[in-house]
Amino acid sequence: MDTMSQDPRSRPLPVPRPGDAPHPHGPATPTSGAGNPTGSAPGPFPAPPVLGPAIGPGDGPQAPAPRRPRRAGLLIASAALLALLCGGVGGYVGSELAGRQDSSSADVAAGNVEAIANKALPSVVTIRISSSSGVPRGSGSGFVLRSDGYIVTNNHVASAGGDGAGLKVLFSDQSEADARIVGVSPTYDLAVLKVERKDLPALELGESDDLKVGQSVIAVGAPLGLTGSVTTGIVSALNRPVVTGDDDSSGGASSESNSRSYMNAIQTDAAINQGNSGGPLLDLRGKVIGVNSAIYSSRSGGSIGLGFAIPADQVRRTSDQLIRTGKAEYPVIGLDFDPGYSGDGVKVSKINPDGPAAKAGVKEGDVITSIDGVATKDPKTFLVTLRSKEIGDTITVGFKTGEEQKSVTMRTGAGS
Incomplete structure (x- = not known):
């Protein structure tokens, strides 16, 4: 090993x-x-x-x-x-x-x-x-x-x-x-x-x-x-x-x-x-x-x-x-995710109502599947992809609400 x-x-x-x-x-x-x-x-x-x-x-x-x-x-x-x-x-x-x-x-x-x-x-x-x-x-x-x-x-x-x-x-x-x-x-x-x-x-x-x-x-x-x-x-x-x-x-x-x-x-x-x-x-x-x-x-x-x-x-x-x-600082979109979720993607467990994701229409329970076309199969790839962006970048986020696949754009905020 x-x-x-x-x-x-x-x-x-x-x-x-x-x-x-x-x-x-x-x-x-x-x-x-x-x-x-x-x-x-x-x-x-x-x-x-x-x-x-x-x-x-x-x-x-x-x-x-x-x-x-x-x-x-x-x-x-x-x-x-x-x-x-x-x-x-x-x-x-x-x-x-x-x-x-x-x-x-x-x-x-x-x-x-x-x-x-x-x-x-x-x-x-x-x-x-x-x-x-x-x-x-x-x-x-x-x-x-x-x-x-x-x-x-x-x-x-x-x-x-x-x-x-x-x-x-x-x-x-x-x-x-x-x-x-x-x-x-x-x-x-x-x-x-x-x-x-x-x-x-x-x-x-x-x-x-x-x-x-x-x-x-x-x-x-x-x-x-x-x-x-x-x-x-x-x-x-x-x-x-x-x-x-x-x-x-x-x-x-x-x-x-x-x-x-x-x-x-x-x-x-x-x-x-x-x-x-x-x-x-x-x-x-x-x-x-x-x-x-x-x-x-x-x-x-x-x-x-x-x-x-x-x-x-x-x-x-x-x-x-x-x-x-x-x-x-580093880019954020204003959400927490469920670390116990075992499916593909990142399941939103909590969302900041004033953050970029909430304003774009993402809700608790939604599953984020991509950022700018890059598949976010788990929390780690989600965070690496997000942190590679600049603060203020406009990004396209793909997510699922139930069985419906959606796509929205948002501007990243700043975290530190």
Whole structure:
């Protein structure tokens, strides 16, 4: 049976439970995002598997935890939840790669992987996490979004140390800087950090809506603490519904709020491992087209060619909100659903009379079957599809009232 990906040297950790205070994922784990999967996609995930955290290897203390029965084929968030493997090979690899000559813009434009890697590496960082008492909690990856010190990573990386945690950013030249959290979005598993640096080399966000299956991509980050690691692959699939966090059917009945993360993810076969969380997935123009966030792993751990990234268009929307307001919003339509409903679709159990769905004519007891033509076969695919929209988007919702199939349009509202 497939289980959480773990470093061979570390003991297994439980998948974090949403809602545990103060650290939703437990004392040695980062907070994982909220939400339910949306966006139905063809392929092996008719109902998206739940994601739990994965870990960067550590030489510091690791929290023992009991094994829990796992569902076959769990998706694992590639978070840095354990103490970081410091120094040695990782630091050498990062500094050596970053120390090469800058590539020419012509080489980057031509899709030369070496040139793209050399240009991107100075913008990719390793994030080291410690608890409020200074105990190492792990490491993850990130990248410079703006030259004035704003850095993007995953929420499950930024929140790994809990309240009062210490965050240090290691740059490719081996310099370090303390970082503070600007804002996090558990719903989209994204976070923005700030360091007091200027004139940092920033990466540009691309357009993930333009991606094609089969397109070449490059993943950069610090897998297993090995800073400055570069791997290549292709886009294996698009709009793959992925959910991070523990299964919580009792608490998953609301489309308005939830403590899990939902991705309409980019699937790639580029090698992504524990510690890659928060690092960029690049196209052959050197632009960020996704943020690496999860892997599908067997019991033996490590990459098996099934990695998942948050699309750049979502990263752009969420990071802009976090930088402007410290909070991120997500689209809602004003209803709760029945988690015990076993038929196809999402059965409405409660509706906000002032919400978009009610105003469009949806009632309690109706069964939502699609959003913009995408089948919503269960609450997870419903939420992933809905969360992939923008606030204020006009969407078409298909639903059944009794045996009658209907279709209505509505504008999404804002939740936070």
